[in-house]
Amino acid sequence: MPELSYREAVRDALSQAMRKDDDVFIMGEDIAEMGGSMGVTQGMLDEFGPERVRNTPISEMALVGTAIGAAMQGMRPVAEVMYEDFLTLATEQIVNQAAKHRYMSGGQLKVPLTVRTQGGAGWSPGAQHAQQLEAWFVHIPGLKVLFPSTATDVRGLLWSAIYDDNPVIFFEHRTLYGLKEDVPEELEPIPIGKARVHREGEDVTVIATGRLVHESLAAAEQAEKDGVSVEVVDPRTLQPLDEETLVDSVKKTNRAVVAHEAVTRMGFGAEVAAVLQHQAFDWLDAPIERVGAKFVPLPFAPVMEEFVVPHQAEVYEAIMRTVGRNGD
């Protein structure tokens, strides 16, 4: 099995789709000669040329809106929004246009659009270059929202996003781009709406997304040493949500922690907690614990940034609270 970094896995999915299908093309800021601000699209201009690797002006409304229009004419564009903070600039187009055209037309239109973006703290960019805004888009009927955390998942899910006939907002995490994983020889599409159980356990289920999947796996190892067996599940798709896998896991372990890098308030974990309490109320032996960023914008100074966003320690402590033990 070849080993790919998360970054290479994204590039591989894009390139394979573009080789297979003339309707697939990519557009975004600095994606051509520069190869993208995260280096994801490096080399793609050489292979596919400027018509299909389209550098755009710094113009998110037009960049996303143009991709919507091309998608409605049957193309399968993948628009890259450099930082998810800048999704705010294209939110009108995503929320009022991409998400609504199929519905408002009574089913006449399809919008097979993928919007790739990335964010995440850990490198002190300050408050406007590392937010985690995935929960906003889960709130909008008509969108699908994906947030893969490993190379295999990002490759297989990006493929499925490109070939889905609906608008997909595809979140990547900046600090994961260098992370490697053995991936299948041939690209295997991963169905949208299927969670991945990363680690089986008996005592507590941690449901985590993005970077927190890896923090949670480390916290699970730590808890194991203390005799607590932890299951770690990554929903991977936030909308539609694989409720069955999450609920089944919690019915087995009777305890749950939800963990993400976004602020806890109205975070994706709030929705997961609501689903779990409703569908697994009688199985729960402890309050559902929530792990997320503190309710402030991201500060610049590394010590403050480190303090605001959650890490392994916060997940570990939450796990231990669910079993009635002080994790400190």
Place this chain on the structure above:
Amino acid sequence: MAKVEKKGAVSEELLREFFREMLLIRRFEEKVEERFRAGELPGFLHVAIGQEACAVGVCRALEERDIIASTHRAHGHTLAKGTHPNEVMAELYGKLEGTSHGYGGSMHLYDVERGNVGANAVVGGGLPATVGAALAFKMRDEPRVAVAFFGDGATNIGTFHESLNLAQLWQVPAVFVCEDNHWAESTPAKQHLPIEDLTDRAAAYGMAAMRADGQDVEDVYQSAHSALDHAREGRGPVFLLLETYRLTGHYIGDPQVYRPKGEVEELRETQDPITKLREKLGLSDEEFEEADREAHELVEASVEFAKAGTDPKPEDALKNLYA
């Protein structure tokens, strides 16, 4: 900047067809006002009385596979693009037989088969997708043009500027049709535009611009034809400015307290595109009345069709979300 020449004369026969279409739109809109006031139509309605020549002149200049994106004031564009009045009226009544099957309403009329990819209730909201459609046509080497309708008010919003910039940069086959009716809802041009000539905005992007008298359907048609040819031949997008007049309120029921006393009455005397065309064609009273009777009959039939239509089941609301 590229110069776009207007096309030659339009045959009398064609102008007579335009007349019938414009009259149909007028009678349709009057009926919509009447039925709304009678409490039969839900929602928020904007009629295009006064702007019929813009809709007909542009849409009749299109080739069959060209597409349009419309605005909140969409009935005229939709009828002119070929949707039957029955389907438009049924949509306004919220019926499954409506052109958007009851999911859209007045501000979201779609008829994709006929090249209407949707009316947009967000001012300027449909412009980026028009650029995208044109990009798709260009990438696939299809001789098609994407047309966006919008008003003078939309030229202040970011999507307008970003869309014109990108369209010109990528030289996509798009035509941006600005129906300058001098009012952004209740706000007059002098309160929202720091410039007098809106073609300056196209010039800022190096885009070819044309202007036409939006109350003269022949001028609109010739200009639109030239703009479409220019775009179709790969010579880049065109900004087409139509000077027009809204001979009614922004929405049905708008008391228009903001409008100078007597303005609408005067404009109805001097700037009615239907009167102008009637005079140009020298139609006799009999000819006019025959056309008018035809329009009334179509409109009355559309109301009957709509009222006899099928109400969606409440749970139909859960359909059509995902493909």
